[in-house]
Amino acid sequence: MANLTSNFIGIKSPNPFWLASAPPTDKEYNVRRAYEAGWGGVVWKTLGSEGPPVVNVNGPRYGAIWGADRRLLGLNNIELITDRPLEINLQEIKSVKRDYKDRAMIISLMVPCDEESWKDILHRIEDTEADGVELNFGCPHGMSERGMGAAVGQVPEYIEMVTRWVKQYSRMPCIVKLTPNIADIRKPAEAALRGGADAVSLINTINSITSVDLDLFSPEPMIDGKGAHGGYCGPAVKPIALNMVAEIARNPETRGLPISGIGGVTTWRDAAEFMALGAGNVQVCTAAMTYGFKIVQEMISGLSQYLDDKQIGLSDLVGRAVPNVTDWNQLNLNYVTKAKIDPDACISCGRCFAACEDTSHQAIAMKPGRVFEVIEEECVACNLCVNVCPVEDCITMVELPKGALDKRTGKVVTDYANWTTHPNNPSAQAAE
Amino acid sequence: MSNSPLTPGIVAARLPAEKIAAHFSDHTPALDRHEAHVAADRCYFCHDAPCITACPTSIDIPLFIRQIATGTAEAAARTIWESNILGGMCARVCPTETLCEEACVREAAEGKPVEIGRLQRFATDTAMARGGHPFTRAASTGKTVAVVGAGPAGLACAHRLALHGHDVVIYERRAKAGGLNEFGIASYKSTHDFAQAEVDWLLRIGGIAIKTGVELGRDVTLADLRRDHDAVFLGIGLGGVNALRAEGEDKEGVRDAVDFIAELRQTSDLTTLPVGRDVVVIGGGMTAVDAAVQSKLLGAQNVTIVYRRGQEKMSASGYEQDHATSAGVRIICNAAPVAVHGNGSVREVEFAYTVDDPDGLKQTGETFRLKADQVFKAIGQTLTGAPDVATVEAGKIAHLPAGVWAGGDCTGGGEDLTVTAVAQGRDAAESIHSSLMG
Numbered sequence: 001m002a003n004l005t006s007n008f009i010g011i012k013s014p015n016p017f018w019l020a021s022a023p024p025t026d027k028e029y030n031v032r033r034a035y036e037a038g039w040g041g042v043v044w045k046t047l048g049s050e051g052p053p054v055v056n057v058n059g060p061r062y063g064a065i066w067g068a069d070r071r072l073l074g075l076n077n078i079e080l081i082t083d084r085p086l087e088i089n090l091q092e093i094k095s096v097k098r099d100y101k102d103r104a105m106i107i108s109l110m111v112p113c114d115e116e117s118w119k120d121i122l123h124r125i126e127d128t129e130a131d132g133v134e135l136n137f138g139c140p141h142g143m144s145e146r147g148m149g150a151a152v153g154q155v156p157e158y159i160e161m162v163t164r165w166v167k168q169y170s171r172m173p174c175i176v177k178l179t180p181n182i183a184d185i186r187k188p189a190e191a192a193l194r195g196g197a198d199a200v201s202l203i204n205t206i207n208s209i210t211s212v213d214l215d216l217f218s219p220e221p222m223i224d225g226k227g228a229h230g231g232y233c234g235p236a237v238k239p240i241a242l243n244m245v246a247e248i249a250r251n252p253e254t255r256g257l258p259i260s261g262i263g264g265v266t267t268w269r270d271a272a273e274f275m276a277l278g279a280g281n282v283q284v285c286t287a288a289m290t291y292g293f294k295i296v297q298e299m300i301s302g303l304s305q306y307l308d309d310k311q312i313g314l315s316d317l318v319g320r321a322v323p324n325v326t327d328w329n330q331l332n333l334n335y336v337t338k339a340k341i342d343p344d345a346c347i348s349c350g351r352c353f354a355a356c357e358d359t360s361h362q363a364i365a366m367k368p369g370r371v372f373e374v375i376e377e378e379c380v381a382c383n384l385c386v387n388v389c390p391v392e393d394c395i396t397m398v399e400l401p402k403g404a405l406d407k408r409t410g411k412v413v414t415d416y417a418n419w420t421t422h423p424n425n426p427s428a429q430a431a432e
Numbered sequence: 433m434s435n436s437p438l439t440p441g442i443v444a445a446r447l448p449a450e451k452i453a454a455h456f457s458d459h460t461p462a463l464d465r466h467e468a469h470v471a472a473d474r475c476y477f478c479h480d481a482p483c484i485t486a487c488p489t490s491i492d493i494p495l496f497i498r499q500i501a502t503g504t505a506e507a508a509a510r511t512i513w514e515s516n517i518l519g520g521m522c523a524r525v526c527p528t529e530t531l532c533e534e535a536c537v538r539e540a541a542e543g544k545p546v547e548i549g550r551l552q553r554f555a556t557d558t559a560m561a562r563g564g565h566p567f568t569r570a571a572s573t574g575k576t577v578a579v580v581g582a583g584p585a586g587l588a589c590a591h592r593l594a595l596h597g598h599d600v601v602i603y604e605r606r607a608k609a610g611g612l613n614e615f616g617i618a619s620y621k622s623t624h625d626f627a628q629a630e631v632d633w634l635l636r637i638g639g640i641a642i643k644t645g646v647e648l649g650r651d652v653t654l655a656d657l658r659r660d661h662d663a664v665f666l667g668i669g670l671g672g673v674n675a676l677r678a679e680g681e682d683k684e685g686v687r688d689a690v691d692f693i694a695e696l697r698q699t700s701d702l703t704t705l706p707v708g709r710d711v712v713v714i715g716g717g718m719t720a721v722d723a724a725v726q727s728k729l730l731g732a733q734n735v736t737i738v739y740r741r742g743q744e745k746m747s748a749s750g751y752e753q754d755h756a757t758s759a760g761v762r763i764i765c766n767a768a769p770v771a772v773h774g775n776g777s778v779r780e781v782e783f784a785y786t787v788d789d790p791d792g793l794k795q796t797g798e799t800f801r802l803k804a805d806q807v808f809k810a811i812g813q814t815l816t817g818a819p820d821v822a823t824v825e826a827g828k829i830a831h832l833p834a835g836v837w838a839g840g841d842c843t844g845g846g847e848d849l850t851v852t853a854v855a856q857g858r859d860a861a862e863s864i865h866s867s868l869m870g
Contacts, residue, residue, distance in 0.1 A: 068473040347537040350479030370482065390476050391541065 013040035021108035037293035041104025063210035074236035138204020156191035163195025205231025238264030249278025268302025446731025509559030523553035583611020585667030585840025588857030605647035670813035680772035708806025715810030
């Protein structure tokens with residue numbers, strides 16, 4: 001078994017799997033169960049200011065989209081920060097942390113955007129023995145209408161200002177949680193770094209309406225005939241999150257800034273992908289909300305097996321794919337592949353044919369007996385056939401070696417060359 | 433007083449009423465909405481789907497399954513009915529394991545096809561439960577067409593003609609419409625009098641009159657029909673039954689399997705239907721399986737199907753054979769009947785073992801006897817009552833004079849299946865329509 005012990009900005013946990021600040025971490029009962037199931041850390045559900053707690057709606061808080069067999073692919077929520085009294089939360093955090101000293105305990109915070117409010121909350125949590133704080137600048141619904149959450153995360157100057165206050169009034173490690181509801185994710189990350197953040201975590205949820213009730217004409221989730229946008233998460237958001245993590249990881253301004261990866265992590269493989277793109281650990285919510293806390297056991301065993309098979313340590317994995325994330329104009333235009341259909345694996349459904357014939361390049365021939373073959377003269381290697389084929393590895397992309405003839409272009413495959421030097425590029429520079 | 437499977441002779445009520453009721457309940461229960469959605473999820477929406485090609489009526493199966501998956505079972509049913517107006521019955525009786533489901537790519541992928549038949553039933557049941565009728569007739573053409581036989585071919589033909597605005601009169605020799613759907617299918621495949629319900633639903637298109645108790649050649653001639661109508665369609669099925677050609681086949685207790693199946697379908701209280709203790713069914717098709725399984729379900733102690741050729745030649749599908757053997761029916765192959773023994777009533781059937789060599793089927797000379805108090809003959813039906821003007825080839829109507837069409841089991845060109853009859857009836861209607869309107 002590989003050693004999964006994680007040290008994220010000085011916060012130690014037995015594995016890199018933390019539960020994100022969300023409904024599963026709202027109280028002692030759940031968090032104890034999570035630690036018992038094996039979670040390495042917990043980011044306690046966001047605490048607000050002292051005073052009357054927030055209230056939640058009393059109708060549905062979640063909406064979802066599903067894939068085949070009603071597999072939950074995306075979850076949307078309109079729940080606010082904790083609606084339990086601050087003092088009870090603080091007592092419970094202290095009580096749990098005392099019993100699980102080896103686990104990470106982070107407190108998520110969201111208070112009004114003034115120095116006094118932040119100073120006050122930081123003072124109140126001092127006594128909990130928590131390992132760090134996470135600043136919730138991400139929640140896109142409800143609290144943002146009151147000038148908190150994503151409303152702060154969308155203004156880099158505010159992020160920097162609040163982060164500075166937090167570092168001024170607390171010695172705890174500080175993670176800034178970013179909203180994806182912004183044009184360029186690098187800007188808030190840079191602001192957090194300028195403010196002195198020890199790390200960023202992302203992504204928080206994405207503004208969303210999951211569906212519309214076609215009888216009531218109300219967005220879902222519906223509250224008395226109306227709906228407000230919620231925050232979208234779950235497997236469906238993973239590609240968006242991966243890109244944002246990678247953008248920060250490869251940005252020269254933020255290079256080296258620790259990242260806690262969040263967004264649709266459902267299996268060990270998802271976690272490994274986030275870490276390869278630069279995340280030092282991952283946070284999970286929807287997968288636990290869908291399947292329960294036990295899923296962490298598959299994440300632990302899977303990541304462990306993967307590291308053993310690769311004969312690398314956890315820290316070797318972090319950022320390993322970052323050098324390979326590049327701009328489009330750096331891609332090798334002389335990398336030529338062709339689709340290849342394995343006739344033994346093919347079940348003759350013809351989806352590749354329909355996709356290619358109707359929507360792509362007419363590069364698959366349907367022969368008598370429902371035999372499907374790639375026409376190399378037409379194949380641009382778009383990969384759509386691979387993507388729509390229901391049989392894994394039935395259609396693969398085969399690279400043409402250097403010197404081979406690309407039957408489509410009539411040209412021989414040559415060395416690396418990209419768009420910046422391509423003759424069709426009006427601003428191409430000379431190769432030498 | 434009460435009978436049991438061990439009671440000698442042909443007697444009723446071998447099993448308690450509740451057991452018989454359970455035995456004849458829906459053999460393949462309907463999918464509920466959730467099950468249907470799970471099953472529909474598995475369809476890959478193939479290009480030029482092999483299941484469509486395998487369906488004699490060419491139902492657009494991927495489309496109707498997608499319509500189920502998106503919560504529009506009524507639209508799915510309409511897709512089915514546009515190709516096959518008896519899609520409800522076909523969903524129950526089609527040997528899907530040798531048609532659409534055999535061709536399903538998931539059969540190739542996992543050995544487990546999409547449950548097309550059951551999904552088709554879900555769609556048609558859902559839509560029929562809404563009442564009404566999904567199609568509207570075209571404006572009247574003023575033409576009339578005679579359809580002989582109210583079986584699947586005749587009904588499909590009549591519906592399509594009515595749809596196109598023609599008036600149709602169906603002449604049916606029996607007292608009820610439905611043909612083999614009503615009289616020839618095992619009870620557990622079509623429960624709750626579905627065949628009649630489907631006929632009633634089909635007739636809601638309007639413009640179709642059914643005259644029952646009218647037999648071609650006896651009560652009406654083809655010449656009469658041609659005189660009174662603009663076109664005639666013959667869907668007369670196969671009225672005769674092949675003889676065993678074994679000594680003693682006229683003994684008491686020997687009867688045609690199709691009559692037993694029909695009687696069973698028309699009996700409202702199955703505890704009154706007598707069946708033998710030792711039942712022997714001779715034949716290798718679906719009729720043999722239906723007669724044998726139902727005998728067993730009524731409480732016969734021993735039921736044996738005896739088929740003269742090898743098992744691979746049985747026209748009952750592997751699925752049907754498994755169904756029989758799991759019901760407790762024994763199947764003996766390569767044995768041909770040579771004599772029926774008994775003093776007045778059948779007591780034993782004597783068989784000779786056979787070998788199927790390139791020169792034909794030969795008896796080996798070795799014989800054996802099976803104890804029997806009831807024997808069902810299921811060795812194929814034959815064409816009877818074809819009009820003189822019809823040319824008959826290989827036992828089927830092959831050619832007819834202008835103005836007369838035919839389809840279903842009385843004609844060749846496909847297996848003798850409900851779904852094939854529907855396709856032929858429908859296509860004949862289109863041909864008649866073109867001819868009348870051209």
